[in-house]
Amino acid sequence: MSDCKQKLYIYLNEHIEFMAEEWIKTLSASDSVFYKIEEGQPIREELISSFQTLMKNVLHVFNSEEDVYRTSIAEWAVKVAKQRSQDLVPILESIEQLTCVKSILFKYIQKFAEESGEHLTVSNMFNWLRLANYAFDIFTNIFIEYYDKFKHHQLSAQQETIYELSSPVIPITKGIGVLPLIGDIDTQRANIIMETTLKQCNNNNMEKLFIDLSGVPIIDTMVAQQIFHVIHALNLIGVSAYLSGLRPEVAQTAIQLGVDFSKIPIFNNLASALSRLGITVNEG
Numbered sequence: 066m067s068d069c070k071q072k073l074y075i076y077l078n079e080h081i082e083f084m085a086e087e088w089i090k091t092l093s094a095s096d097s098v099f100y101k102i103e104e105g106q107p108i109r110e111e112l113i114s115s116f117q118t119l120m121k122n123v124l125h126v127f128n129s130e131e132d133v134y135r136t137s138i139a140e141w142a143v144k145v146a147k148q149r150s151q152d153l154v155p156i157l158e159s160i161e162q163l164t165c166v167k168s169i170l171f172k173y174i175q176k177f178a179e180e181s182g183e184h185l186t187v188s189n190m191f192n193w194l195r196l197a198n199y200a201f202d203i204f205t206n207i208f209i210e211y212y213d214k215f216k217h218h219q220l221s222a223q224q225e226t227i228y229e230l231s232s233p234v235i236p237i238t239k240g241i242g243v244l245p246l247i248g249d250i251d252t253q254r255a256n257i258i259m260e261t262t263l264k265q266c267n268n269n270n271m272e273k274l275f276i277d278l279s280g281v282p283i284i285d286t287m288v289a290q291q292i293f294h295v296i297h298a299l300n301l302i303g304v305s306a307y308l309s310g311l312r313p314e315v316a317q318t319a320i321q322l323g324v325d326f327s328k329i330p331i332f333n334n335l336a337s338a339l340s341r342l343g344i345t346v347n348e349g
Contacts, residue, residue: 091165122138250281272304
């Protein structure tokens with residue numbers, strides 16, 4: 066590494082705190098809920114620390130081999146991406162702040178050139194700016210990639226939770242429960258219904274389960290097959306399953322599709338299904 070580049074590296078490291086404070090000042094005018102901070106707020110120190118760590122990793126581009134600084138930048142990018150996705154910070158806001166941070170670094174590279182007294186060529190300046198820009202590109206690309214992965218994972222987990230909550234087995238008396246299904250059923254939800262229903266029936270020592278379909282608008286071949294799978298699995302753990310609430314238009318569609326419900330006990334509605342077991346439902 067040239068002496069001049071070494072001096073630049075030392076100069077920039079010595080000015081990281083000044084750069085951080087300069088960036089923090091720009092946040093007072095930010096429209097972002099996350100990045101708009103005021104004096105004394107806890108997030109201020111977290112952002113300053115994050116800025117300093119990012120800058121230290123980026124500055125390795127001036128004194129390390131590519132595999133070394135690429136690894137350190139990538140590790141920090143993944144960590145920040147995970148944190149920002151958890152904090153629900155819009156990715157565009159983070160990218161805007163990265164652009165701002167990069168411009169501050171460019172400014173200090175220029176300040177070094179003006180203050181150093183070294184005989185610098187245009188080539189020197191372009192090379193330094195190119196390296197700094199390259200380091201930020203590495204960070205930004207990895208940040209976007211992992212932010213998207215973490216966000217997708219969060220959304221999938223949230224959707225799974227919603228599905229679980231929308232498929233509750235409701236105990237109504239000892240050994241008897243109801244599973245009211247509402248809304249469309251796709252393959253993912255059907256798998257979750259299978260898993261949660263078996264678990265809830267087992268945990269609650271269910272002997273009979275009434276699956277009410279009055280809230281399901283469409284029954285196609287896939288949904289019918291999934292229902293059969295659920296009923297078969299329930300039978301394997303000793304739970305007798307019944308269907309209720311099969312709406313006329315849904316029943317007609319099922320017949321047209323060749324779906325055979327003949328081997329499954331079916332009732333017009335949940336009240337009539339329960340009355341067969343001597344359970345009276347007050348419809349008033």
